[in-house]
Structure formats: structure tokens, C-alpha cells
Amino acid sequence: MAELIVHRASKLGILRSYAVLIDGQRRGRIRWRATERFVVPDGPVTVQARIDWAGSPVWHGHAGSEPTQVTISTGDPVLGTVFQDRMLVLHQDGHPLTAEQQHLVEQGNSAVRWFGVLLLASVLFFVALFISLTTHHPALVGLAALLYAVAVGVGLGVFIRSRLAASRDRPSVQA
Known part of the structure; x- marks a missing residue:
């Protein structure tokens, strides 16, 4: 088993918690500036953050012997009202952000x-x-x-x- 650490740095909806979906299943909620730890099977893993109807694109990564750290950042709230996966951004710590x-x-x-x-x-x-x-x-x-x-x-x-x-x-x- 591997450890997945999710940190929320997003400034959006600071009074509300986000749902954390791991491999398509809701595994918990995360509050503003909080860090949650999840146990996941070794191998490929997907993570998504959701708030109401909107959220982040699905992040695809690999869980191994070292803990995998993922941060939730504020995405585009305007696009997030139209496209369900643009409100938030997920990225792995220690890796540069993509241009998108x-x-x-x-x-x-x-x-x-x-x-x-x-x-x-x-x-x-x-x-x-x-x-x-x-x-x-x-x-x-x-x-x-x-x-x-x-x-x-x-x-x-x-x-x-x-x-x-x-x-x-x-x-x-x-x-």
C-alpha cells in the first residue's frame, strides 16, 4: 500500500470543503489550508477535487514506496461555471505546472x-x-x-x- 497526501492551497470557497475522489470513489473531504492523507494501492492512481458541480481535471499519477503529494490550487472560476473541470487545479508537488x-x-x-x-x-x-x-x-x-x-x-x-x-x-x- 502507498500513501497519497493531498494539500489544499486553493483560495476559492474558503468556508467550504472540497470532496476528494481517488480512483473515481469519494474518499473524503478537505478544508481550506488542510492536508489529508489517504492509503492507496501501489500503482496507477487518479485524483480529482470537486466543489458542487465543478472541480478539477482528473490527475493521473503513480503511487509507490514514497508518499505522493498533490496540491489543490484555485483554477478559473469563470470557466468553472461552464466547464466542470476548470474550477480547480491539481498538481503533484515537486513537479512543474503544465502550461494549461x-x-x-x-x-x-x-x-x-x-x-x-x-x-x-x-x-x-x-x-x-x-x-x-x-x-x-x-x-x-x-x-x-x-x-x-x-x-x-x-x-x-x-x-x-x-x-x-x-x-x-x-x-x-x-x-
Whole structure:
């Protein structure tokens, strides 16, 4: 028997756990920044991480006498809503990412940053709205709405620009 170590570094869905499928069977769940150990038979092994309807592509590897370490990273949440295997990325520790994996990780990181900016803008808007309603200063509502619109516009601009840049840099798939 061999040991498979799965580490979750993904920033996506930090409050939720991912299902870990080994050789097509659900073998457990993994929380944010957690590491889980699984006993698997020696030889070829497949691993997949799932969250709701989406997840990662199936990772194909080999389990032997040394523990096999696999990391779950954030993939592309936008593509993940359309394609079921692009939300997360699995890669073996100590091995370089493929061009496709690197592309998905970069897209995931830009989406997480954009979501963080949008969340911060939303919090600031609601704080300004609450203050304006309690102090009866309607000008604060207009200012808060303007700041929110600017933050959303900047966030969308950064997100679209990063997607366009990544699509230009994306390696072509050769048959």
C-alpha cells in the first residue's frame, strides 16, 4: 500500500470543503489550508477535487514506496461555471505546472483578487449608507454609490484586462 497526501492551497470557497475522489470513489473531504492523507494501492492512481458541480481535471499519477503529494490550487472560476473541470487545479508537488495548469491558476488568482476588491467596495458602500441614514446626510449615499461604481468599474477593467492578456499568452494546444 502507498500513501497519497493531498494539500489544499486553493483560495476559492474558503468556508467550504472540497470532496476528494481517488480512483473515481469519494474518499473524503478537505478544508481550506488542510492536508489529508489517504492509503492507496501501489500503482496507477487518479485524483480529482470537486466543489458542487465543478472541480478539477482528473490527475493521473503513480503511487509507490514514497508518499505522493498533490496540491489543490484555485483554477478559473469563470470557466468553472461552464466547464466542470476548470474550477480547480491539481498538481503533484515537486513537479512543474503544465502550461494549461499555470494558465488556470493565474486566472483563478485574478478572479479571487477581483472578488476581494468587489467585496471591500460593497462593505464600504453599506457602511456609508448606514452612516448616512443614521446621521441624515444624504450626500454620503451619493458619495458611497459613486465610490462603489468606480470600484466595480476598476475591478471589472482589471479582470477583463487580465483575461485578455492571459488569452494572448495562452499556449496553443497541439495535436
